[in-house]
Amino acid sequence: GAGGTVLSNLAEFDEPVLISGFERSGGTMLAYALSRHTDIVQFAWLRDAELHAGLIRAGVEREVPAGRWVFQTTYLNECYPEYFEQEKPFKLVWLVRNPYSVVYSMISNWSRFALNELFDACGPGHLTGVYRDRYERWGRIGVRMVTRACASYVAKVEQMAELRARLPEDAMYIIEYEQLVQDKETELARICEFVGLGHD
DSSP states (O other), rough: OOGTTTTTTTSSSSSSSEEEEEETTSSHHHHHHHHSSBBBBOOOTTTHHHHHHHHHHTOOOOOOOOOOOEEOGGGGGGGGGGGGOOOOOEEEEEEEOOHHHHHHHHHTSOOHHHHHHHHHHHHHGGGGGHHHHHHHHHGGGGOOHHHHHHHHHHHHHHHHHHHHHHHHHGGGGEHHHHHHHHHHHHHHHHHHHHTTTOOO
16 A cells, blocks of 8 residues: 555544454444445445455545545454554444354355465464474464464454553444344444444
């Protein structure tokens, strides 16, 4: 992106809403739902919507409508410290989901390429013992898929904890995926209140 960062153009937007958290935890669903709000810039969520939004967010694509935007930032991964570099306020909604469901979905419903990208970005540092030895000897191929998924999950837990500790209290809202699915109306209303949108 412009300036070599993922969020380099974020300051151009008025208090953007960022949807992030654990992969395979409903981030795309939530970003799509909030992007339909009447007070949010309407964005065409096509097959490559996340890539398109990433180009906008990074400042590569500059001809965009003014107003509030919803961006999915789940895939910042190792670039997550960019959240701390922002000079203007934003609202970050972080989705967390139980590890069994996330790991199962990663190895059963996700492409191997996507899992490898996530693992390469933030997983190796969370390998220990024999798993660390295998990785150092054979690289990624020496680590089973389930181990890669587990290490990646642990990395995202650490990111969440650091974000919660370092961001202002009113900048981050953590929501459990299971809670959102079980009580959509109540939880969506709470999310809308947090980001400053009327629940419509």
